[in-house]
Amino acid sequence: MRVLVLGGGGREQALAWACRNHGHTVAVRSELGAATPDDTDLVIPGPEAALVAGVADECKRRGLACFGPRSDLAELESSKSFARDLASSLGIPGPAFARFDDARSAIAWWNDLDRPVVIKLDGLAGGKGVTVPNGDAATTKAIHAAADTGPFLVEERLHGPECSLLALCDGTNAVALPLAQDHKRLGEGDVGLNTGGMGAYAPAPV
Numbered sequence: 001m002r003v004l005v006l007g008g009g010g011r012e013q014a015l016a017w018a019c020r021n022h023g024h025t026v027a028v029r030s031e032l033g034a035a036t037p038d039d040t041d042l043v044i045p046g047p048e049a050a051l052v053a054g055v056a057d058e059c060k061r062r063g064l065a066c067f068g069p070r071s072d073l074a075e076l077e078s079s080k081s082f083a084r085d086l087a088s089s090l091g092i093p094g095p096a097f098a099r100f101d102d103a104r105s106a107i108a109w110w111n112d113l114d115r116p117v118v119i120k121l122d123g124l125a126g127g128k129g130v131t132v133p134n135g136d137a138a139t140t141k142a143i144h145a146a147a148d149t150g151p152f153l154v155e156e157r158l159h160g161p162e163c164s165l166l167a168l169c170d171g172t173n174a175v176a177l178p179l180a181q182d183h184k185r186l187g188e189g190d191v192g193l194n195t196g197g198m199g200a201y202a203p204a205p206v
Contacts, residue, residue, distance in 0.1 A: 001025070004035055006055065007046030009196075015044055037063050044068070049124055052078040080153050081122050095156035103147040106154050107140060116157040119146045126196050130184075132157070161206040178203035
């Protein structure tokens with residue numbers, strides 16, 4: 001199979017490596033370019049931004065198979081408030097949360113909640129849009145910083161091991177992949193700012 005992997009990060013190189021190990025011919029490029037069914041059998045976009053921008057929609061228009069959702073479905077990844085609202089409407093348990101455009105309203109909601117919180121930029125931020133502040137001063141600072149950037153969420157802070165559960169879906173069936181654990185903090189010992197991911201492994205023993 002002739003596979004085109006889109007993106008330029010370590011994730012895309014890992015995808016390309018895995019595809020080659022299974023006997024496929026692989027090209028890695030930053031953009032879809034002029035790919036057609038004459039030279040490409042499968043497109044695998046790496047970055048979320050490409051899916052949000054509609055690369056899967058464009059692949060469908062060209063008759064190319066694409067491993068990724070349409071742009072309207074990619075809103076689950078591009079908008080944390082959309083994802084939270086959808087989960088709530090389906091009765092999926094989650095933390096208390098609210099979306100804000102200004103710091104004053106967010107601080108008032110947090111004070112009413114009277115619990116530790118996390119601050120999340122609503123849109124894509126390359127894995128760097130979440131702040132986990134400790135203490136009132138740090139929380140207030142994080143809220144003001146988020147408000148200066150754009151819409152954001154304030155969520156009740158949950159404690160315990162974190163994992164990611166992904167599933168392969170075709171519109172009817174869903175097959176779960178092994179639990180994965182992504183380590184985002186910049187420094188050794190899980191300290192410092194969040195990054196797009198310093199490393200992940202699966203299956204995670206959680």
